[in-house]
Amino acid sequence: MLSKTGKAEIFLQAAGFDKAIVERFRQTLLEKKDGLVDMISRIEETGIGDTMSDSVGELSAYDNHPADLGDELFERSKDVALRDNEHVLLEEVEAALNKLDQGTYGICDDCGQPISLERLEATPWATRCINCQQKVDVTDSTPRPLEEEVLAPPFHRTFLDTVESDYAGFDGEDALQAVLRWGSSDSPQDIPGSYDYKALWPNSNEHQGIVSLADSIPDQPDHRRNEHRDKNTVNKTKQTQD
Numbered sequence: 001m002l003s004k005t006g007k008a009e010i011f012l013q014a015a016g017f018d019k020a021i022v023e024r025f026r027q028t029l030l031e032k033k034d035g036l037v038d039m040i041s042r043i044e045e046t047g048i049g050d051t052m053s054d055s056v057g058e059l060s061a062y063d064n065h066p067a068d069l070g071d072e073l074f075e076r077s078k079d080v081a082l083r084d085n086e087h088v089l090l091e092e093v094e095a096a097l098n099k100l101d102q103g104t105y106g107i108c109d110d111c112g113q114p115i116s117l118e119r120l121e122a123t124p125w126a127t128r129c130i131n132c133q134q135k136v137d138v139t140d141s142t143p144r145p146l147e148e149e150v151l152a153p154p155f156h157r158t159f160l161d162t163v164e165s166d167y168a169g170f171d172g173e174d175a176l177q178a179v180l181r182w183g184s185s186d187s188p189q190d191i192p193g194s195y196d197y198k199a200l201w202p203n204s205n206e207h208q209g210i211v212s213l214a215d216s217i218p219d220q221p222d223h224r225r226n227e228h229r230d231k232n233t234v235n236k237t238k239q240t241q242d
Contacts (some may be wrong), residue, residue, distance in 0.1 A: 036090040096125040
């Protein structure tokens with residue numbers, strides 16, 4: 001009974017592979033491996049493992065406009081993608097070299113039939129014939145972000161003060177307004193209805209903490225409210241000391 005290696009040699013001979021062709025592919029794969037290792041080393045030497053603040057020479061990236069770091073973020077993302085792609089390709093090349101050592105190079109991993117010489121000439125590290133490869137290649141059928149499947153609706157889903165529901169509590173819109181009061185990268189021209197740099201959030205003319213203007217009428221004179229506030233301050237101070 002023929003071993004797996006013996007069967008592979010028969011397949012390769014039937015497909016027109018001789019030792020010279022196999023050695024040529026070996027040399028091609030070795031050169032490709034050296035090139036990938038060199039490329040990965042050069043990408044990692046660019047400081048891809050450093051933090052963003054170290055790579056741009058900044059103490060912190062939080063105080064900068066988002067566009068200021070846009071170029072650096074794009075280049076970092078591109079370098080990471082290139083490095084990861086080279087690592088995947090390197091694994092495929094090493095797997096093809098292992099198949100050469102085992103005598104199974106040029107045999108499809110799925111159907112066990114010889115891979116055409118034309119396909120190996122184009123992609124020496126191929127481990128599947130063209131028919132089997134087409135079966136595993138799946139076209140991305142989700143051009144939209146995957147998060148949209150669980151976020152319905154994708155925008156304003158926590159904005160509860162709508163025409164259908166006159167919600168008066170603290171909702172997502174109020175949370176956004178509270179955060180934007182501390183500043184953002186927008187200017188008045190970016191926010192519809194905004195008139196100066198102190199109103200850079202949606203519906204900035206809303207009265208915070210009240211539903212209608214009548215709610216803003218104080219229930220006590222100013223001096224009574226000040227006394228009450230001072231009393232609370234003294235009580236908190238005593239509690240802290242105790």
